[in-house]
Amino acid sequence: MPELSEYELEREANIARNRALLEQLELKDAVGQLGVPAKTKAPAKSKAKPVQPSKRVKREREVEAPRRQSSRLKKEVVDPNESPSKKRKREAEHEERLRKEEEERREAEEKAREAKRPRHQDLDLTTLAEELEPPELITLRAALQTAVTTPLPKRVGEIDAFVFDEDKKDDAAVKDLRNRLQKMKVVARAKVTQDRVYSAAYHPEVSKDLIFFGDKHGQLGIWDARAPPDEVADEDDDVAAADDKEGGKYWRLQQHWPATSKSSISSVKFDPMDSHSVFTTSYDCTIRRMSFISGISQEIFSSDETLITSVDLPPDGNELWISDAAGGLTHLDLRQDKSKARWYGLSDQKIGSVSINPTTPHFLLTASNNRQLKIWDSRKLQTLMVGSDSGGTNVDGPPQTGAEFSFDTVQEFVESKKGKGCLRGEFSHGKSVSSAYWDPRGRSIVSTSYDDTLRLWEFDAAKYNSSTAFPSFTPFSRMKHNCQTWLTILRAVWTPNPDVYPHFTIGNMDHSLDIMSCKGDLIARLSDRSRITAVQAVTCSHPSIVERAATGNASGRCVLWAPPDLVA
Incomplete structure (x- = not known):
């Protein structure tokens, strides 16, 4: 070698x-x-498969104005032997062409500007659902008509309901609830909205599971979760397997405009008087009400440049209390013009949520980025009058409307003798309070905070009749819960059903749905590793049926949780 x-x-x-x-x-x-x-070895593939959308709707692109073309490129070749008459004709045609091009350019620019402006006019269902085909629009109208066959007012619990003298009775109620809710499984999935789910509400209709989801781009998704789904084949004419295809039927309405993150729907509420219309608040600084009967979406409130974060209505449905990113609450009487709304600066930072006590509607609960959870007496708050000193009240007539009261003005009033009892209680959290809500009895409160803690309060209803601050405003229970998420804010939301032991739902970073009692007991932790691979950030429950819950995630995919023997 x-x-x-x-x-x-x-x-x-x-x-x-x-x-x-x-x-x-x-x-x-x-x-x-x-x-x-x-x-x-090759890494093991996840068994979970994303639900396959039955229809893919392309979002309309923004209208772009035509670009100006180079004069050099557009320059015509002129015949040197051109006669005077032909020259005049050519120049006239050239001027006419330039005029038309300028008109087209201006029209396109105006359309582009219009596409970026919020829509303040009344909108009919055809406009809201302009991307739906006529047969889909017909099925949507039919679903909405089912929801208005009978009035379904918001049901309010008794303030002393489920208050036991013995702990054994609480334990028995929790055990019974646990036996019912732990059996819930994933019975339907669908990509209801095109973008991240921000808010949700469960309609009280019992013959359907009709759930409304608001998304990041102002879209309102309506999901009839148990309706027979349409069999839709893919490009290879293959129909998705039963576990992969979507369940039910859904429709997407562009409730707020433009279709960008500036129009995120921050909350969804049904009319508490009959549930025949839905209210949506949006980052486009407007509130709209869509009637299921007429199919008309009407703007009922707008602010200049202040983001609206949430809204709540008392059981009589005649008023709105609106929270905003400027730290204020706005009171709007729906029987008056929206110009009569009154704004109160209750915080020096954003108020993320407002909740009205259902049994004592003059108690308002606010959660703020300044770490404070507060209870206000709206009767006192509405005695503030324009042009008065810090202690002034309107003693000669009804409260003045169309006024604004700064944070300093409200603070001075609260600290004055005449403002005594306006602030009934406050509690400071470790970090920002992302949400706080009253339970259906108006007796318990649950709050979520970025300090990764859920807190629970329970009040003695006998103290409600006093006019002074609550003697004690300390939570009786603190539970650790990971709320550090870049997704939609995790909120603990009470089930609105007043016939069952009070409990609430909240998403878990471990891709599960947690259900907890008003005493802080974990009732159920629902999950399905084979079908759920994302955080169920937004949750809601049926107002009348105990074993029903719905969740939504950051991709617009939503889940119905119910007993496994439920016929879809």
């Missing part, structure tokens, strides 16, 4: 070093090319 040259020896040494390095790094393909057997 001939002796290798110094160059060849160096080459062989380099090959050996490279092979050893590749083996150390476990680079399968590269090692294979060098003749080294692979040692690594």
Whole structure:
């Protein structure tokens, strides 16, 4: 065998070093090319498959104004022997063409500007659902008509309901609830909205599971979760497997405009008097009400540039209390013009949620970024009058409307003798309070905070009749819960059903749905690793049926949780 040259020896040494390095790094393909057997195994694929949308709707692109073209490129070739008459005709045609192009450019620019402006006019169902085909629009109208066959007012619990003298009775109620709710499974999935789900509400109709979801781009998704789904084949004419296809039917309405993150729907509420219309608040600084009867969406409130974060209505449905990012609450009487609304600066930072006590509607609960949870007496708050000093009240007539009261003005009033009892209680959290709500009895409160803690309060209803601050405003229970998420804010939401032991739902970063009692007991932790692979950030429950809950995630996919024997 001939002796290798110094160059060849160096080459062989380099090959050996490279092979050893590749083996150390476990680079399968590269090692294979060098003749080294692979040692690594392919990673196991997730068993969970995303639900396959039955229809793909392209979002309309923004209208772009035509670009100006170079005069040099558009320059015409002129015949040097052109007659005067032809020259005049050519110049006239050129001027006419330039005029039309300018008109088209201005029209396109106006359409582009219009596409970015909020829509303040009344909108009919055809406009809201302009991307739906006529048969889909017919089925939507039919679903909404089912929801208005009878009035379904918001039901309010008794303030002393489920108040037991013995802990054994609480334990028995929790055990019974646990036996019912732990059986719930995923019975339907669908991509109801095109973008991240921000809010949700469960309609009280009992013959259907009709759930409304608001998304990041102002879209309102309506999901009839148990309706027979349409069989839709893919490009290869293959129909999705039962576990992969969507359940029920859904429709998407562009309730707020433009279709960007500036129009995120922050909350969804049904009319508490009959549930025949739905209210939506949006980051476009407007509130709209869509009637299921007429199919008309009407703007009922708008602010200049202040983001609206939430809204709540008392059981009589005649008023709105609106929270905003400027730290204020706005009171709007729906029987008056929206110009009569009154704004109160209750915080020096954003108020993320407002909740009206259902049994004592003059108690308002606010959660703020300044870490404070507060209870206000709206009767006192509405005695503030324009042009008065810090202690002034309107004693000569009804409260003045169309006024604004700054944070400093409200603070001075609260600290004055005449403002005594306006602020009934406050509690400081470790970090921002992301949400706080009253239970259906108006007796318990649950709050969520970025300090990763859920807190529970329970009040003695006998103290409600006093006019002074609550003697104690300390939560009786604190539960650790991971709320550090870049997704939609996790909120603990009470089930609105007053006939069952009070409990609430909240999403879990472990891709589960947590259900907890008003005493802080974990009732159920629902999950399905084979079908759920995302955080169920937004939750809601049926107002009358105990074993019903719905959730939504950051991709617009939504889930119905119910007993497994439920016929879809």
